[in-house]
Structure formats: C-alpha cells, structure tokens
Amino acid sequence: MSWLAIVSISMFSSNALLSWGLGFRTAFASSREGAGMRFLIVLLFAIVAAAMLWGLSTYIVMPLGLQWALPLAYMLFVVPTLRLMARGFAKLFASTGELFVISSDELTISTLVFGMSLLAVRTAPSLPDCLLAAASAAIGWAAAVTLLGAIVRRSEAGPVPRSMSGIPLLLVSAALAAMVVALATSSLALGAGR
Amino acid sequence: MKRQQFVPNPALVSLLGLAPLVGATATFADGLVIGLLAVVGALLGYGASNLARRHLEARLVVPVQLAAIGIYASLCLVALGFWSSALVKELGIYVPLLAVNGFVVHEARRTGNRPVAGFPPILATGLGYLAVALVVSVLREVGGAGTISLPLPGASPREIAVVPFPLIPLLRSPAGGFLVLGAFAAVNRLLTPAPSGRGVTR
Numbered sequence: 001m002s003w004l005a006i007v008s009i010s011m012f013s014s015n016a017l018l019s020w021g022l023g024f025r026t027a028f029a030s031s032r033e034g035a036g037m038r039f040l041i042v043l044l045f046a047i048v049a050a051a052m053l054w055g056l057s058t059y060i061v062m063p064l065g066l067q068w069a070l071p072l073a074y075m076l077f078v079v080p081t082l083r084l085m086a087r088g089f090a091k092l093f094a095s096t097g098e099l100f101v102i103s104s105d106e107l108t109i110s111t112l113v114f115g116m117s118l119l120a121v122r123t124a125p126s127l128p129d130c131l132l133a134a135a136s137a138a139i140g141w142a143a144a145v146t147l148l149g150a151i152v153r154r155s156e157a158g159p160v161p162r163s164m165s166g167i168p169l170l171l172v173s174a175a176l177a178a179m180v181v182a183l184a185t186s187s188l189a190l191g192a193g194r
Numbered sequence: 195m196k197r198q199q200f201v202p203n204p205a206l207v208s209l210l211g212l213a214p215l216v217g218a219t220a221t222f223a224d225g226l227v228i229g230l231l232a233v234v235g236a237l238l239g240y241g242a243s244n245l246a247r248r249h250l251e252a253r254l255v256v257p258v259q260l261a262a263i264g265i266y267a268s269l270c271l272v273a274l275g276f277w278s279s280a281l282v283k284e285l286g287i288y289v290p291l292l293a294v295n296g297f298v299v300h301e302a303r304r305t306g307n308r309p310v311a312g313f314p315p316i317l318a319t320g321l322g323y324l325a326v327a328l329v330v331s332v333l334r335e336v337g338g339a340g341t342i343s344l345p346l347p348g349a350s351p352r353e354i355a356v357v358p359f360p361l362i363p364l365l366r367s368p369a370g371g372f373l374v375l376g377a378f379a380a381v382n383r384l385l386t387p388a389p390s391g392r393g394v395t396r
Binding site (some may be wrong): 004017018020022024025030068070071072073074076079080109111112113114115119122162163164165167168170172175178179 | 204207208210211212213214215216217252259262263264265267268269271272275287290291292293294295296299364367368369370371372373375376377378379382383386
C-alpha cells in the first residue's frame, strides 16, 4: 500500500472519530483549556502505542497464534510505558507538567489511543507504514474534533431547544460530518477509478 | 430501583463507552453482545478492584485492575471466537477495546466502604447502557436492512426478515449510528427533568 493510501485511509475514510466513534469523551467532555497539548499527547501516544503494538503483534502474538491476547498485552506492556512517558515528560516540562499529567492519565487508558494503534497495525504491515498510519489517524482525529467543535459552536449560537443542546447536537453534527466525509472519500475513490 | 439510576445513562450523559454504541450496533446481534460484554466487564472489573483493594498494597490496585480488565477482554475474544467467528469479525476492534472501554473502566474504579453495595448501582447503570445498545441496534438494523440478526453460534448470525426492504440504508453506516444515538440522547434529555433555573438554551 502506498504512503498516500495509508494517509488517506487513516485520516479520512477510516477516521477515528467519524468512522469509529473514538475519542468523543477525550475531545468534548474535557475543558477546552489545553486542547493543543491534548492533541500533541494523542499524537505522541498513538505513535508510541502503535510502534509497541506492532512489535508485540509481529514478534510475539502472531507467531505464537495468540491474537486473542492482544488486549492483555496492551494493558501489561503499552499502558505502563505510556504512564512512565507521561511522568517523564511532566518532569521535563515543569511549567506545563500538571496539565500534561492530567491529560495523559486520562489518555493512557482510553479507547482513542488503543483504537488508533489497533487500526494502524491492521492497516499497515511494516513499522514505518504503521507509524505513518498512527500519526495520520491522530491528525485526522484532531481535524474532525476541530470541525465538529466549530459546527456545534455555530449551531449553539442560534436558539437550540433544551432537548437538542449539548450531546444530542454534537452527535447529530457528527452524523452530518461523517456523511460528508464518506461522500467525499467515495467520490474521490470513484474519480481515481475512472 | 430508582428511575434516576437508569436515566443518567453513561453514554448519553458522560460520553462514556460511546464508541461501541456508534460502531458496533449496526445489527441487533452486535449490539446485544457488545452491550452484555460491557456490563459483565464493569461488574467483574469492580469486583477485581475491590478484591485488590482489600488484599493488596495500594500501589498494586491500579495494575491489578488494568490486568483484570485486559484478561477479561482477551477471554471475550476467545469465547466469541468459539461461539461465532462472524461476530468476532463484525465487532472488529470493539472487542479488544473492551479493555479500555470508558464505561467499564469508570465503573471498575468505583470505591465505597461496603464493596458489595457497589454492585446494584453498577448493574443499574449497566442495564441502562445495554438498553441503549439494544434500542439503537434494533432501530439501525430494522431501518437500515429490514432484518433482525440473532447472535446464534456458527459461522454467521441468523437473520430474520422484519420488513420487506430497507427503509433507510444510511442507518447501517457510522453516520446512521450517530444519528440514531443523537435522537436517542434528545429523547433521553426530554424525559429527564430539567435542572432548576434552566430552560431553552438561549
């Protein structure tokens, strides 16, 4: 698979937020303060988790036929590594350390990081491709979060009934965004096929 | 049990465990299985955490909790593989993701002076989560494909035709999942009493 195909699949047609529903809580249940920092942590964690999961999958899980043990391997090896990394970075960047620890503690055990790394391992057979897929997935997630956030903010500027405000509006906006992305990617695929 | 225990649904209010409700509810079989696995995972995770709190040092509680949920997700993959390979394929990444499912992890971290007293509220919240998974999956499958799939053992789930043709095929896609869940969240909001002093937003 070409690097362009990996990027387009991970960012658009298999977008973590709009195609898989991953990372809603991370994006919309936390305060908007430190959103940039949160994205950087997601990017970093996704790359590290994908690299470790690729190694575990390629050298231990698949050769031994232990595909079922992947969740356990993730919890035993990847999560502690991410936690150690978070503590290390917090000490290194003392000024933003507290924010880093809060965001990273929440992210070490989240469907977003594990989901993106699982998708990256499934999409790309080699380590460089896997890392590219993980980074693209994180960027695609951040783009979708920004898009959805903007849609929701603009919609809430008008009169929204109580029943639709907040999470219902967010989910309906996500449906519209998912439809647009699906339509755009299928049109591009059709165009490329001609 | 009080109505309040069901209404503040973890997914619809706190966005906990939302991903499987969007991605793994395209058929009734998927919704039922993923909802049940999440509820059982939450109960087992809470039980394991409490046992660890009572018998181990404090610093070991979180690792034991994580390992317990990881083992549970792995065992789910094994059991589902034996039950129906089609279900494992359809549920895709959502079975391994049980290990980090927001609802499961959140409930497993509950603390209390009387550990046994923690089970009924978790069961109540879990039933709410399962109810959302079932309703969303039924609406999506009946509306999107005109069938109801049963999670029977074997190579593929058994499909029963309910309506002769799919009414809204879009409902089978992730966008359909968001749409049905959004509508469900709006209905849930309507049924929930408004907090005092708040009415229509702006």
